[in-house]
Amino acid sequence: MSDQNRAWQRPSIYDVAAHAGVSHMTVSRVLNGHPNIRDSTRERVMQAIDEMNYTRSSIARALATRKAMRIGVMVDGPVEYGPNSTLRALERAARDSGYSVSAFSISDDPDLGVDVGVADLMSQGVDALCVIAPRSSSLDTLREQPTRVPVLVVKADPDPEMMTVAVDQRAGAHAAVAHLVDLGHREILHISGPLDWLDARARHTAWEEDLADRGLTIRDALVGDWTSDAGFAIGRDAPAIDDVTAVFASNDQMALGLIHGLTKRGLRVPEDISVVGFDDLPDARHFLPPLTTVRQDFAELGRLGLELLVSRIAGEEPADSAMILPELIVRESTAPPRA
CATH class of the missing domain: 3.40.50.2300 (Response regulator)
Structure with missing residues (x-):
């Protein structure tokens, strides 16, 4: 291989080892933070890495650690x-x-x-x-x-x-319900996600617990499928909407559809009914109205x-x-x- 072609190659762990005057295993130990390395050796290896602009590849690291990475x-x-x-x-x-x-x-x-x-x-x-x-x-x-x-x-x-x-799904649902109660709502409906989903079940359980702890009426939750279409159908057609002043939806997409359906029904959000979602979609702040929701990091x-x-x-x-x-x-x- 010519020197010109070699110059275009990315340096390997072996090139770094040769440049630093150590074995490739020593370079690997430095890269993986092994404690039993002399400071002078570690500094020499790190200097070689900087000088050669070496980037550790997953293949090289896999060979050194015997892991697939x-x-x-x-x-x-x-x-x-x-x-x-x-x-x-x-x-x-x-x-x-x-x-x-x-x-x-x-x-x-x-x-x-x-x-x-x-x-x-x-x-x-x-x-x-x-x-x-x-x-x-x-x-x-x-x-x-x-x-x-x-x-x-x-x-x-x-x-x-x-x-x-x-x-913490329960903590998020508790915060949503507490917010509605603090505003004065006592009739709060829940639109859950499919209850085979563990996150949906945790949010549903927390909603039930909150209402029970406060002595509020627990209505049957309406089960959606996470989609805005499901929320829209509930907002437009579900009889249960007539008996509540607030809805906690298990995700923002169903909340979006819900607000659309409520509008078709002739109800205003939040003047006639309040809506809380869950997730904080990037677009949630641009819903009409901008959505109160629970943000997950x-x-x-x-x-x-x-x-x-x-x-x-x-x-x-x-x-x-x-x-x-x-x-x-x-x-x-x-x-x-x-x-």
Whole structure:
């Protein structure tokens, strides 16, 4: 190979080792923060890295650590905002840590079930598995699968068999209901997501608990499918709307459709009825009216989830569960009920 062609090559871990006068394993230990390295050696290696503009590739790191440097992620409902945002956040956090992500979308199709997803991802030699936005049926199937790697589930309730990380869904629902009660609302309806979804179930349970604790009437929740069409149909046609002054929708998309349907019904938001959503979509502040909602910090969720997985991959014993508090964002879709 000519010197000219060699000049265009990205330097390898072996080139850095030769430049620093150490073995490639020493370079690998420096890159991975190994404690048993002399300061003078560490400085010499870091200087060589800077001088050669070396960027560690996942292949080089995999060879040095005997890890694939790959996280397998299974996603229920990948087109929904919450699961999709969590996946994107995990991918960014993984990339920043030198890992890549292989994703598998779970569905009711037998060819795209959890068992198929586990087999597919394990065949790629992943170092760990993460399951985002699971339904209870998905978790039941997951427990039956031989994984042999660390498993993290993004769900609000701790699990004795796997690590969990989540935004506190109950706390978010409690904040939404408390906001409506503080405004003076006593007749509060809930539009839940599909109750096989663990997040939807947690929000529904918190709504029921809040009303019960305050001695308020608990009406049957109306179950949607996360879509704005479901919210629209409820807002336009559901008889239960006539008996309430406020609605807590389990996601912003259903809240958007709800507001549209209420308008078709001849009701004004918030003058006639208040609406609270959940997620804080990027467009939620541009709804008419701008939507009061519960914000989830997906970036922090991805960072924290990856941190737990990488610690377990390294043989450490991190906490089995971690929870992030959501934030209530008050906008113009809520107001005190009419006197």
